[in-house]
Amino acid sequence: MPVSPPRPKGPPLNALRAFEAAIRLGGFAQAAEELCVTPGAISQHIKALEDWAEVPLFERRSQGVVPTEFGLSLAEPFATAFDSIGQAVRHLRSGAQQQTIHIAALPSVAQLWLSPRLPMIRTALAGHRLSVTALETPPNLQRELFDISIFLDTPTGQPGETILAEDVIFPVCSPEVAARLTSPKDLLNETWLYDAVWADDWDHWLAQAAPGLKKKPNGPHFSLYTIALEETKHSAGILIGHAALVDTALKSGDLVAPFGERVATGKALTVTVSLHQKASKAVRQVLAMLGGN
Amino acid sequence: MPVSPPRPKGPPLNALRAFEAAIRLGGFAQAAEELCVTPGAISQHIKALEDWAEVPLFERRSQGVVPTEFGLSLAEPFATAFDSIGQAVRHLRSGAQQQTIHIAALPSVAQLWLSPRLPMIRTALAGHRLSVTALETPPNLQRELFDISIFLDTPTGQPGETILAEDVIFPVCSPEVAARLTSPKDLLNETWLYDAVWADDWDHWLAQAAPGLKKKPNGPHFSLYTIALEETKHSAGILIGHAALVDTALKSGDLVAPFGERVATGKALTVTVSLHQKASKAVRQVLAMLGGN
DNA sequence: ATCTACCCTTAGATTTTCTAGGGCAAAATT
DNA sequence: AATTTTGCCCTAGAAAATCTAAGGGTAGAT
Numbered sequence A, B: 001m002p003v004s005p006p007r008p009k010g011p012p013l014n015a016l017r018a019f020e021a022a023i024r025l026g027g028f029a030q031a032a033e034e035l036c037v038t039p040g041a042i043s044q045h046i047k048a049l050e051d052w053a054e055v056p057l058f059e060r061r062s063q064g065v066v067p068t069e070f071g072l073s074l075a076e077p078f079a080t081a082f083d084s085i086g087q088a089v090r091h092l093r094s095g096a097q098q099q100t101i102h103i104a105a106l107p108s109v110a111q112l113w114l115s116p117r118l119p120m121i122r123t124a125l126a127g128h129r130l131s132v133t134a135l136e137t138p139p140n141l142q143r144e145l146f147d148i149s150i151f152l153d154t155p156t157g158q159p160g161e162t163i164l165a166e167d168v169i170f171p172v173c174s175p176e177v178a179a180r181l182t183s184p185k186d187l188l189n190e191t192w193l194y195d196a197v198w199a200d201d202w203d204h205w206l207a208q209a210a211p212g213l214k215k216k217p218n219g220p221h222f223s224l225y226t227i228a229l230e231e232t233k234h235s236a237g238i239l240i241g242h243a244a245l246v247d248t249a250l251k252s253g254d255l256v257a258p259f260g261e262r263v264a265t266g267k268a269l270t271v272t273v274s275l276h277q278k279a280s281k282a283v284r285q286v287l288a289m290l291g292g293n
Numbered sequence C: 001a002t003c004t005a006c007c008c009t010t011a012g013a014t015t016t017t018c019t020a021g022g023g024c025a026a027a028a029t030t
Numbered sequence D: 001a002a003t004t005t006t007g008c009c010c011t012a013g014a015a016a017a018t019c020t021a022a023g024g025g026t027a028g029a030t
Helices: A013-025 A028-034 A039-053 A069-073 A075-093 A107-124 A184-189 A201-209 A225-233 A243-252 A280-290 B013-025 B028-034 B039-053 B069-093 B107-124 B184-189 B201-209 B225-233 B243-252 B280-290
Strands: A058-061 A064-067 A100-105 A129-134 A148-153 A161-172 A192-195 A238-242 A263-273 B058-061 B064-067 B100-105 B129-134 B148-153 B161-172 B192-195 B238-242 B263-273
Touching: A013 A028, A013 A039, A013 A075, A013 B013, A013 B069, A028 A039, A028 A064, A039 B069, A064 A069, A069 A075, A075 B013, A075 B039, A075 B069, A100 A107, A100 A280, A107 A129, A107 A148, A107 A225, A107 A243, A107 A280, A148 A280, A161 A201, A161 A243, A192 A201, A192 A225, A201 A238, A201 A263, A225 A238, A225 A243, A238 A243, A263 A280, B013 B028, B013 B039, B013 B069, B028 B039, B028 B064, B064 B069, B100 B107, B100 B280, B107 B129, B107 B148, B107 B225, B107 B243, B107 B280, B148 B280, B161 B201, B161 B243, B192 B201, B192 B225, B201 B238, B201 B263, B225 B238, B225 B243, B238 B243, B263 B280
Parallel strands: A100 A129, A100 A148, A192 A238, B100 B129, B100 B148, B192 B238
Antiparallel strands: A058 A064, A148 A263, A161 A238, A161 A263, B058 B064, B148 B263, B161 B238, B161 B263
């Protein structure tokens, strides 16, 4: 006789969030990244949820998970729900006495492009705190707590996005190294430096600027563009420079661009602002200073 | 220089839920009851949230907490957000192979009124599981996971509510005790039994049915109406019966109503169903069997 | 065939979250 | 005026959740 079982408890909220992320991003690993946990954590959350609801949400395949039909049907309601939560949380955060502007940027962009502009911003925004977070992938501004994101990526065209500059690349090196170079062919005798995530920059530039020139890539790879740039300054070799990132070094004379050929990558330095009313006065102010409209 | 702090993390979701409940119900204690935790837990959640947002949400007074103006302004967005979550969760639960109908009822109603009707419902709903939970206060059907609630309370008039019967009260006792009674005045010589939460039933009935009759209440109090009723059957005294709850005992002859005066309390036996599409076929079926429209 | 690169799971450890018990202060009651 | 009641706060220890790290399996590449 089923009388008085303990009050039926709702599902764990964090599991719902994990599920929402997993179904939206299409995988546990991606969801894990967004939530800053290991995939195992996501796996357990989903399992807990499946146990609670007594319904399978994902089909486990060897190459990843595939949402079940039913799981997919939950995507929209949960997305709506968490957008709603996000909005309420923004409202909550807007109450802080001292507002904080959260900026997300690619590590290299943060250090090489944003950093020189920060002092100006900070003085203009007295009374606000400023927080800069380096991220490998652009955050979902609707869901996460960033106000502004600055990335070097293919523009998505979503609302709130402003293109600051098209991305153009060209080899850069120290003046000392540049002295040895007269034509692109001389590159073959030099060490080529690579950024780990932009490893095909060299191929891309060569294809446009010096077709036919081939070289086995044997130079060092750096996980941080900034490190590669430092090494370049120390005459360790030649690096493909992204205009927005090497501008300061070129202006100071630490680096030079030995060849004139500038090649567009199709990417762009884009700044995106979250579309929310509160605090946006300060956010718009920052945007204007960064060169947005 | 604030570069690369750890990714700003959102507020703990559970704290948001605690806050939403606290602001909606107007107190930590009430929120604690709804979430089935101790008030201390709520207190900690709210504090965590206030620390996170760096803004006070409640003003602590000795007789309870009062929401700050800002806290109050968050009530609506958070209510909306959690309604949204609730809806998504219902959708999720609707996927279970074997549906469960969750019924919430006052303990006395569950045992005395609902219990005799359960076998009929269960056979009609083969393939569904049935869960009956005894609750002192009616749950928020929009937020909690109950499908049907049955309470003896003043009708609220909210959508989904059906009045099954007006609440009327009158003294009941065992036939053995009834043999000693001829007029209401004889009540003065008998032991009066009380239900702890309906302690003023006697006063209420006397005021209408036998004005002037006074007696110092010295009879035993029972925390469960069912126990009081059992004692009444064992001739331990006279109890104020609620029509819906003593019906079975009157029909079986275990109890009798020695006086004809029936007094309305203004309350009613009401059944409320959650307004949701899925699973509501079964829910409506149950409702019909209980006597709703 | 073997290797590499993914991605998901499981067991154990860690951190969060909860409960219990003791206080305090104002309001209601005696 | 004293007492009881109510409702929140605090802290330490206990319970439960959540996470990480290591394991294992599959597809496509070498």
